[in-house]
Amino acid sequence: MCDSSSSTVSSSSPRSTKTINSDLSPMSSKEESMHDTGKNPNSDAAAPGAKQNQVGTVMLFGVPIVSLVMDGKERLCLAQISSTLLKDFSYNEIHNRRVALGINCVQCTPVQLEILRRAGAMPVTSRRCGMITRREAERLCKSFLGDHAPPQLPENFAFDVYHECGWGCRGSFVPSRYNSSRAKCIRCSFCQLFFSPNKFIFHSHRLPESRYVQPDAANFNSWRRHMKLCGDPPEEV
Ligand SMILES: [Zn+2]
Ligand SMILES: [Zn+2]
Incomplete structure (x- = not known):
């Protein structure tokens, strides 16, 4: 059962599992991407x-x-x-x-x-x-x-945003952190925690001047409609 000689042979001759990567070969590039870990930004x-x-x-x-x-x-x-x-x-x-x-x-x-x-x-x-x-x-x-093409923004660049869902909230949107729709790229101005855009529009703090607006929970992916840029003139993100 324990055949040490054959295991030595197989480990000394590793099989190549590389696939050919060519733009002219859509089959192999698709094969490659299917097995990709998703960590490669390209x-x-x-x-x-x-x-x-x-x-x-x-x-x-x-x-x-x-x-x-x-x-x-x-x-x-x-x-x-x-x-x-x-x-x-x-x-x-x-x-x-x-x-x-x-x-x-x-x-x-x-x-x-x-x-x-x-x-x-x-x-x-x-x-x-x-x-x-x-x-x-x-x-x-x-x-x-x-x-x-627009130059890369500096790493620490941020702009102020706010929303009026629930009790409303203000925060700082950091574009360099926004690498996916779930990225925690907005820092709450009140508690300093980071949230993704979809989470931030449901995050609010009750302040004396707050006015409650029923959040539109059915449209979870519609943060662009709820998030506003701070400043003048008011503009949507
Ligand atoms: Zn907060
Ligand atoms: Zn809203």
Whole structure:
């Protein structure tokens, strides 16, 4: 039973389990991403355990873009990218550049379209939406923005936000901490604890001047509608 000689042989000849990684081979790159741990920021693989149609947020050149898990990959809404980062370019320019870069657009289903609308990624009038991976989105935007891409913000940069749900609260939004939709990137001005945007809009302190507003619990992912920037003029995040 205990065959020491054969175990010596097998341990001295480790088998290579490396897979070939090539952009020309979509099968192997998909295989690779399926086994990815999700820790690589350049990977398109969704976080482990991410469910089909799971909504998230990805920072693309400093702009939060809605993401959706489609067949194990995190994809971004091209319409939203076009109307934000690439708003200075025409539909045809963006379309032609995408084709030239060999970026394939995956159309979302009607159900996914509705999810994207509710997440605020696109206007309700849109009938269809193409989805591209994060790496493709970075390539596309970089080809347009090039060196004009907004510079990285300093690590300690923060801006003040507030919400009026419950008793309301004020806090400091730290963009460098915002690397996922669940990132604890807002520090409460009263208790100094950090919260994710979705948690922060349900966090409040009762102060003498507070006015209670029933929180809209049904729309847990709608923090953008509830979070406001401090200062003048009032603006939504
Ligand atoms: Zn607090
Ligand atoms: Zn609210």
